[in-house]
Amino acid sequence: MLPGDDRAIRRVLLVCMAAGATTLLDQAVLNIAIPSMRHSLGAGAADIQWIVAGYSLAFGVALVPGGSLGDLHGRKWLFIAGIAVFLLAGVAAATGGGPGIVIGARLVQGAAAGLVNSQVIATVQDAFHGLDRGRALGLYAMTGGVAAALGPPLGGALVAGLGPEAGWRYCLLLSAPCAVLTLVLAARWLPPPRRTARDSRLDVLGLALACGCTLTLMVPFIRTPDSGGQALLWAAGVAVLACAFTVHQRLRVRGGRVPLVHPALASSKPYLLGTAVAMAQFGSSIAASLVLTVFLQDGLGLSALLTAAVSLPAAIAMGVSSALAWRLVRRIGPRTVNxxxxxxxxxxxxxxxxxxxxxxxxxxxxxxVTQLLSGAAGGLSVSPNQTQVLQHAPAEDAGVGGGILQMAQRIAAAVCLSAVSAVYLHSASGSSGGSGPRAAYAFASCVCAGLLAVALVLSRLRGVTAAPRSPRPEFPTLRSPRDDRHHDDRSPQER
Known part of the structure; x- marks a missing residue:
């Protein structure tokens, strides 16, 4: 049963769930079609890397600007525009005749998906409060997680049924009917746009610095630098842009202007630690899924359909555990994530x-069987952690708060995909005999387990820092009237 007492609010949640399913299914379904796409397009390794990772890159870059624009100008029309561009770019990618066209279309599609998802998180925060907010975020995370887990099985079925040449194109078109349905429902059911930010002026320089820092951080992990000197230059660029962004935000606060990142976010240890937990968990999950697909097809020689069958239990378990996670949260609280x-x-x-x-x-x-356990683990950790993180985001900065969380996850995805796949490929090529791919998959799985162990430590540390305290930090010069109306919208269980 959907949370909320109002039918209109429940319809809003349905739109948000449809958007999450549409954008995350599109990314997940492509992994299993990579071998046939490479052969069909005559694409090189760098082209395939950009086709796969470019989507996440553009997705991550668009999140914070999208959240800020939604806070300033309302969310409905940005949501609709993002879905429309996503649909058109998806058709362009599916019908592309060369790697360049597909790469460009995927970049545009990723940016549109980022614009949409930044509106989704903020819309849920605007519409729901207390325990209902946790349940709503849980259902949104469940929908996206199940869609992501269903991607490989659906992609495998399409490639097996339609053949390699047409299969990968239909994989890219799979999200088109979902996008059309989401577009229609959004036009009918989303509430009229309403500005939530206190200051109507856009922090253009802050957005430019944030986007530049995100790009500079992610690109080296998508296209590996040719030398150590190039890697150092990229790292120096990240450090310079991050410092410039920090100084710019502090100057805006001192000048009495609203910064891009609300001080409540920058100074909240539970928000920062929870975001770090989400990064480690998301990066591990994305990398493990890709390595599993490569191992089953290239290492064990399984067909796309059998590979899909191995991945399917994760989708089922993710859906069931996500639906039940909020009941466990009511009983034991944040320990559900652990x-x-x-x-x-x-x-x-x-x-x-x-x-x-x-x-x-x-x-x-x-x-x-391990995929079944992994899916259950994701359902218990993703949405409860997301709910705990976002309860520390001020109401007038809901879009940016959600955007930063998702952007951090996309950065983690780019880093972990590059690092874990490099571990697998290096181990597979460096081992002799038939056990090479198996040993490589074992090493890569241990790396993913290490990432989750880091997330577990951070989650326990977050539990210590989130001891009983005032609901939200007070910043008088930046407060919105909404802070007084919803001073503490958390349920007793969440407190």
Missing amino acids: IGLAIGICAALGGAVAAFLAPPAALPVLLA
């Missing part, structure tokens, strides 16, 4: 042990 992360660590280590020791015939079945 339990989910612990299960995820066990699943990753179980996959590593199976890759080392299991006989070839039993390995796909055992990996399907």
